Amino acid sequence: MNEAYPAVETRGLWKTFGEGDTAVHAVHDVSLVIEPGEFVALCGPSGSGKTTLVNLIGGLTDPTRGEVRVDGRDVGAMSEPERAQLRLERIGFVFQAYNLLPVLTALENAEFPLMLRGVARDERRQAVRRLFHEIGLGGLEDRRPGALSGGQQQRVAVARAVLGAPALVLADEPTANLDTQASDALLGIMELLNQERNVTFIFCTHDPRVMRRARRIIRLVDGHVERDAQKQPGTLPDWVLAPVGAE
Amino acid sequence: MTDRGFWLRVGWRNLGRHRRRSIITAMALAWGFAAVVLFNGILEGMGSDFVRSGTDLMVGQIRIQNPDYEPERELWDVVGGDVGVPLAELLDRVRSDAAVVGAAPRLYGAGIIASDSTSRGGLLMGIRPEEERRVTYFLDGIVEGAAPEAGAHQVLLGQELARQLRTGIGEEVVLGAPAADGSMGNELFTVSGIVRTGIPEVDAAQVILQLDDLQFLVALGPDDVHEVAMAVRNPWDAPEVAERLSVGLSGLGTNIEVEPWTRFRPELVEFANLIGGMNWVILLVIFLMAAFGVANTMLMGTFERRREFAVVKALGMKPHRIMAMVGGEAVVLGLLAVAAGAVIALPLVLWLVHFPLDLTPLAGEQMFLDGLFRFVLRVEHSWGNPIRAAVGLILTATLAAIYPALRAIQVPAAEALAGR
Structure with missing residues (x-):
């Protein structure tokens, strides 16, 4: 991550689906600055625009208005191959539904971005095996996703997201399908990466365990930022889980 | 990977x-x-x-002719022209090419053929049957009798021609043909066989006799032929072989043209x-x-x-x-x-x-x-x-x-x- 720039910066960001009377503003004038190394939880009720905001940051969809900058680079102004290159080099994705490629083994899934980067086979496999060992996936390298538990699949997905040492990891409900033990293990891995490698994490989440570990919480309501606050890890302010309009 | x-x-x-x-x-x-x-x-x-x-039936895949022979087909336009060419040496040279399966010398002429009862115009073809069999297979169409033998004054007639002449095996026919020296050659021959090639024009007019018999009839020398027909192992190699032979025969005389079937049968x-x-x-x-x-x-x-x-x-x-x-x-x-x-x-x-x-x-x-x-x-x-x-x-x-x-x-x- 280039420390001279924020990890993520959005200015007057809008994303509107549909037109006229049926238009829905999924993201509504969002301006944010997220610095390198932050551990941020995006929370809010379903439909509040968390996933859309993450997709905008990752360049997976175009803003209707406004600007997204990752590492100082205007994502909206990039061509599709340039965005792909940005994602490949700088961004790791972790999805709620794991989204491992079913025809690849756990090891092949994890090494996939490294292969796209042209990293030599031995080098990338060594890196995968080392990380698998660290996150409790040792011995499962040759299993296809269908032969792994939900927790194991999500750990493979995390390995895939972080193996290339990205500056930013966008995680959309990463613990939604995991039990408590698996969630804690996964979050522990992410915290470690955040602290040791200064990787910026942005989570979309409903999970209080994630929010508790975050050092900054941004609450979205109806597509706009209702509250954005730093906090101490391990704490969970009341407003985070309060019903909309309760404050 | x-x-x-x-x-x-x-x-x-x-x-x-x-x-x-x-x-x-x-x-x-x-x-x-x-x-x-x-x-x-x-x-x-x-x-x-x-x-x-x-x-393969009659024409062969490569032919050597005097370049002036076609299309008039004059009797005196033999391979090598007026100077001539040593036929045996020419045949030796072409047969020494590995791609050549066989080479058969031929002489053509036109004349009258008469039986006891009637006469018809005939296309005369002088061949050496054993050499011809290595190049073409029209002699396989002999339905009766045999090919003419050397020194026996025999002719092989097309099936339809024989029918029209009302003649058959062992019977005598007279061949009359204009000769190269301006005279009119006449000879008595015995019918040795009847051939059916399947080509109506050929079966209705072809008279096949030994090469030296026809040379004698039309007053040409023993080295005088109108054509040397050849078969090659692969017909598609004929142009390449013809070019090679053309170079190989260039020192043998003038008026020698080697053509592959792709040139004389463009259709x-x-x-x-x-x-x-x-x-x-x-x-x-x-x-x-x-x-x-x-x-x-x-x-x-x-x-x-x-x-x-x-x-x-x-x-x-x-x-x-x-x-x-x-x-x-x-x-x-x-x-x-x-x-x-x-x-x-x-x-x-x-x-x-x-x-x-x-x-x-x-x-x-x-x-x-x-x-x-x-x-x-x-x-x-x-x-x-x-x-x-x-x-x-x-x-x-x-x-x-x-x-x-x-x-x-x-x-x-x-x-x-x-x-x-």
């Missing part, structure tokens, strides 16, 4: 996800491949048979080209059908895997790599189809190469381009044909995958990840 190997492996595994659909598509392609290989082989065999029937070349064109049309039609099958399969796969394409886009896969991933699947499908198609086609091709199916009893013999054509289902085996078909099939499969691949790279990642 190289990238290329990786994409082929991914292609293989993706095809395995819908095994039945992949097998059905691959089998459709395989049958297309087998059909192309078989039809092309049969057409090539037919083309070769046409060429052979158009050259056969056109027909062979037509066959080649038909091969391409068959290739195109069958592979066009195959292309739709592949495109359909790949398109279904693309729709079913929208989320996966969105994931790989999110992971930073560039559009051209996504196209390569889909293309890899098509290449694997094509390779499978080629393998299965080879298993289907190979036994049939080998069978028809070694045991041609003779359909003459059903279809009869046909005159075509001055050749007697027999309907024999024979496959001309060449590696070029299946290799061309295999490359065509894999190329077709790959091209057919372009549209599905374009659809794959256009998958809106955010929507697809959300299941929309």
Whole structure:
């Protein structure tokens, strides 16, 4: 991550689906600055625009208005191959539904971005095996996703997201399908990466365990930022889980 | 694991996800491949048979003539012209070429042939029967008697000519022909045999006699011939062999022209080209059908895997790599189809190469381009044909995958990840 720039910066960001009377503003004038190394939880009720905001940051969809900058680079102004290159080099994705490629083994899934980067086979496999060992996936390298538990699949997905040492990891409900033990293990891995490698994490989440570990919480309501606050890890302010309009 | 190997492996595994659909598509392609290989082989065999029937029956595949002989066919325009050429040496030289199977000297003339009861105009052809048999097979058409023997003053008559002359084996006929010295040659001959070539003009007029008998009749020397006809191992090598012989014979005299069948029977070349064109049309039609099958399969796969394409886009896969991933699947499908198609086609091709199916009893013999054509289902085996078909099939499969691949790279990642 280039420390001279924020990890993520959005200015007057809008994303509107549909037109006229049926238009829905999924993201509504969002301006944010997220610095390198932050551990941020995006929370809010379903439909509040968390996933859309993450997709905008990752360049997976175009803003209707406004600007997204990752590492100082205007994502909206990039061509599709340039965005792909940005994602490949700088961004790791972790999805709620794991989204491992079913025809690849756990090891092949994890090494996939490294292969796209042209990293030599031995080098990338060594890196995968080392990380698998660290996150409790040792011995499962040759299993296809269908032969792994939900927790194991999500750990493979995390390995895939972080193996290339990205500056930013966008995680959309990463613990939604995991039990408590698996969630804690996964979050522990992410915290470690955040602290040791200064990787910026942005989570979309409903999970209080994630929010508790975050050092900054941004609450979205109806597509706009209702509250954005730093906090101490391990704490969970009341407003985070309060019903909309309760404050 | 190289990238290329990786994409082929991914292609293989993706095809395995819908095994039945992949097998059905691959089998459709395989049958297309087998059909192309078989039809092309049969057409090539037919083309070769046409060429052979158009050259082997009477004219040969290479000929040596005086360049002035055609089209007037004057009696004195013999090979080597006025100076002449040592015939034995000429024959030795052409026979020493490994590609030449046989060489037969010939002399032609026109005259009157008279039997006890009537007379007819005749086309006289002087040959050496044993040498002629190594070049052409019209003597195989002798239906009665035998070819004329040396020193026996014998003639072989076309079947229709013999009928019109009301003559037969052992009977005497008189040949009268204008000679090269301006005189009129007359000789008495005995009918040694009756021949049926299947070519009506030949059977109604041909009078075949020993070369030296005709040379004597028309007052020409023992080295004077109008033509040396040759057969070569592969008719398609004739132009190359003719050029080689032309150089080899250049020191032997003037007025020696060596021509391959492709020059003196250009209509056969056109027909062979037509066959080649038909091969391409068959290739195109069958592979066009195959292309739709592949495109359909790949398109279904693309729709079913929208989320996966969105994931790989999110992971930073560039559009051209996504196209390569889909293309890899098509290449694997094509390779499978080629393998299965080879298993289907190979036994049939080998069978028809070694045991041609003779359909003459059903279809009869046909005159075509001055050749007697027999309907024999024979496959001309060449590696070029299946290799061309295999490359065509894999190329077709790959091209057919372009549209599905374009659809794959256009998958809106955010929507697809959300299941929309």
